[in-house]
Structures are given as C-alpha cells and as structure tokens.
Amino acid sequence: MSRLQDLEVFVQVVNSGNFAKAAVVLEISPSAISRRISHLEDQLGVRLFNRTTRSLSLTEVGERYFKRCLSILADLESADREAKQHSKQPQGILHVSCSTMFAHNYLLRRIPEFLAHYSRLSIQLVLSDNVVDVVGEGIDVAIRISELADSSLITRRLVSDCRIICAAPAYLARYGTPKTPDDLATHNCLALNAYKTTLNQWRFRDLVGLREISVGGNFTVDSGIALYDAVLAGLGIARVSAFLADQALRSGQLIRILSEYEAENDVGIYAIFPSNRHLLPKVLCFVEFLCHSLHSKG
Template sequence: MSRQQDLDVFVQVVKSGSFAKAAEELQLNPSAVSRRISHLEQRLGVQLLNRTTRRLSLTEVGERYFNRCLSILADIEEAEREARQYSQQPQGTLYVSCSTYFAYRFLLTKIPPFLEQYPQISLKLILTDDVVDLVTDGIDVAIRIGELADASLMTKKLISSRRIICAAPKYLDRYGIPKTPDDLTDHNCLSLNAQKTTLNQWRFRDASGQREIRVRGNFEVNSGQALYEAILAGGGIGRVIQVLSQRELTSGQLVHLLKEYEVDNQVGIYAVFPAQRYLLPKVQCFVEFLAKSFSQDMTSLSIPLA
C-alpha cells in the first residue's frame, strides 16, 4: 500500500472504532487492516492506538497524528476536485510567447474573440524574438516560425507559407527592379539577425540549378517586425513570409520580386507546448482556436494551407 492508503486505513479505523468495521468499509480482511496499522506504527516508531478486547482508543501522539491525517486527506481531496475542474472547463492563466512580427500581423486580433469564448481564462502574452525555454520560463504555448530544434516539445502546425522577396514601390522607383538573383548584389538588401544568425543567404533556382546568394545591405535588425516596417518604408529589398504580408502585396504597398526564380521556401508556423500526458484544457482550446482561425484567414486570403 502507498502512504496515502496507510492514512486512509488509519483514519477509517479511528472513525469506525474497530478493525472489523473499518475492514468492512474498506472491503479488506480484518487481519489485513490490523497488520497495516501495526506496520504503520513500526514505521513511525510510535504507538498510535491503545488496543483492548473491548475498544480502541487513540494515544496522545495518535490523536495528533489522526488530526494531521484528516487535514492531509482533506487537502488531497480538494486538490483532486480542483484538478477535475480543470479537466472539464478551460480556466486559469495562459502564458503565451510569440514574436512581435507574428503578433502584430496575425495573433493580436485573435485574442479578444478567444477570451470572449473562454471567459474563465486570462492570457498573458510575452513578445520576444528569442526562442524561450518553455519549461524554465513557465510558458504554456509558444508560436514559432520555421524549423523546430527541440524534439521534446509537442507541436501543432497552424499554417504553412512561403518566404518571398519583396520591396516597396518607392524603393523600386528609385533603384530599379532586379531582373535576376545576381542583380541583388547591386541592391540594398535588409537582413534579419535572429539567435545570433544573420539570415542573409537567399536561395534561388535558375538554369544552372539551385543556389544561394549572400545579400548585403545597410540595415540589419533582430526584430522581424522592425525589418518588415523598414521594407514597407522603402529602406530596401527583404525576404518576408507571404501569408504575413499578403494584404500589403494585394494593396500594392509591397511588390513580389523574382517570382520565376523562387524555390520551395515553405516555412511552417507552429504552436509549441511542453509534452504532458494530459494536455491542460486551457492549452488545448487555445491551440485548436488558433488552428481554426488561421485556416479561415488563409481561405479568405486565397492562400493554400500547405
């Protein structure tokens, strides 16, 4: 038996006033109950019960131990009741980590309807372009773009999109439109510096096959949102995720460049969360809400999901 079972047996013996009645309540053999109490006393090194042929009574230490057992068992029951509530109704504080770029482009508009649908959840959003440690930092869900390095985490792909090359019309009017990937060497190409890695190796395909071009420019930043704003402002040519820039592409604020030289630059956007045997309802409903909402957005933008 476990220690909790020891407590259950002891408390039931005291409440029942005899081993026989306690055994009946616990559906055990009376001799098994007697042995259990004896083993408990031996483990503790004290006598908990005074035994006579007519009745059982608590010793002084036994009474103190009994009262503590009642408190402990009540706490366990309350903890289990609270846990069962969480398994039935999404509630509690949900900690979400996301890049500023993705939050402003997609996520922030999703939060009010989510909280309206699940009023017992409060959401705390942490905006960072760094890859946080979910367990150490107490994050329930992180939104990540691109390859996932930590195989110990659970993931749910929300959407998939392409990385494309684009620029604002004001930049192209001033410096011209690149016709081939090699022309990029004569242009100001803006780069994202993420996790100490500069993403300035851009892949293309031409008659000679697939190759990479190392681009250069006068602006490098560690924020995807800042990079995007710089591209929109006409600062130079940049590489963006199509689904996150589709509205500006459609409106003409951005021009999609070098389409005929593109390779399969698909990138996944994932909800990532710590592996658990039982996924917390607040996490499950949030991930499912995002997946459904993003799917609807992709349909409205006429962009394939895969």
C-alpha cells in the same frame, strides 16, 4: 502500501470505530488493517490507539495525529478536485510564446475573440524572436514559423507558409527593381542579426539550378517586426512571411519581386507544446482556435 495509504487506513479506522468495519470499507482483511496500523505506529515511534478486546480509542498523540491527517487528506482531495476541473474545462493562465511579427500582424487582434469565448482563461504572452525553451520557461504553447518544427517537442502544423522577397514601391521607384537574383548585390537587403543567419541566405532556382545568395545592407536588426517595418518604410528589400505580409501585398504597401526565381520554401506555421499526454483543455482549445482562425484568416 504507501505512507499516504497508511494515513487513509488510520483515518478510516478512527471513523469506523474498529478494524473490522474499516476492513469492510477498504475491502481488505482486518489482519491487514492491524498490520498497517502497527507499521504506522512503529514508523512514528508512538502508540496511536489504546486497544482492549472490546474497545479501541485514540491516545492523546493519536488525537492530534488524526486531526493533522484529516487536514492533509482534505488538502489532497482539494488538489485532486482542482486538477480534475482543469482536465474538463479551459481555465487558468495560458502561457503563449510567439515572434513579435506574428503577434503584431495577426495574434493580438484575435486574442479578444478567443478570451470572449473562454472567460475563465487568461493569457500571458511572451514575445521573442529567439527560439524559446518551451519546457524550461513554462510555456504552454509556442507559435513558430520554421522550415523544421522542433522534433523533441509535440508539434501541430497550423497552416502552410512561405517566405517571399518584397520591397515598398518607394524603394523600387528610387533604386529600381531587381530583375535577377544577382542584381541583389547592388541593392540594400535588410537582414536579421547573426543568430538568424540562415534567414539571410536567400535561396533561388534559375538556369544554373538551386543556389543560395548571401545578402546584406546597411541595416540589421534582431526583431522580425522591426525588419518588417523597415521594409514598409522603404529602407530596402526583405524576405518575409507571405502569410503575415498578405495584407500589405494586397493593399500595395509591398510589392513582391523575383517570384519567378523563388525555390520551394514551404515553412509552415506550427503550434509547439511540451507533451500531448494529459494535454490541458486550455492548450487544446487555443490550438484549435489558432488552426481555425488561420485557415479562415480575415
């Protein structure tokens, strides 16, 4: 038995009044009860009970110890009850991480709908274009747009996505529309800073085959939403998420270019979380909400 079980045996003996009745409740033998109490007293170096052949009573130390044990066991029961409540219904704080562009172009306008359904939940949103340490930073769910989901974590693909090359009409009117990938060498291509250099290698397929072109220009930034705002403003050409740029494309704020040269670049939008063991309802309901809303996007 563990030390906690020793305390439970001790409390049950006090409540029952003798070893025999406690043994019946705990479904162990009276001799086992006697051994556990003796072991507990040896561990503490004090006598907890006054024993006679006819009676059993607490010593002064035993009285004080009993009160403390009751408090400890009550706290444990309360903690267990609270944990079980979390396992049954969504409540508490949900820590969510995602990129600035995903938040501004999609997530922020959907959070009110989610919270309206789950009044006992609150969301703490962490915006970063860096890859966040999900476990180290206590994140419940991270949303990532990536070619490869992090294999060391549990992932769920929410919706397919791809990266497209586009520019604002004003930029194309001023500088012309590239006709081939090689034409990008004479255009201002907006880029993300060094830690995302792979996103600045644009992949194309032409008569030569599959190839990558390194792009650059007079503006780099470490924020996806800032890059997106810059291309909307007509600063240059950018490669962005088709899913998040869909509204701007439909409204004519952005124009897709070089699509006939695009290589397959299915990246996917993923929900990533530390573990699916005892996955909390707050995580499950949020992931299900994302999956449904992304597919019904509107």
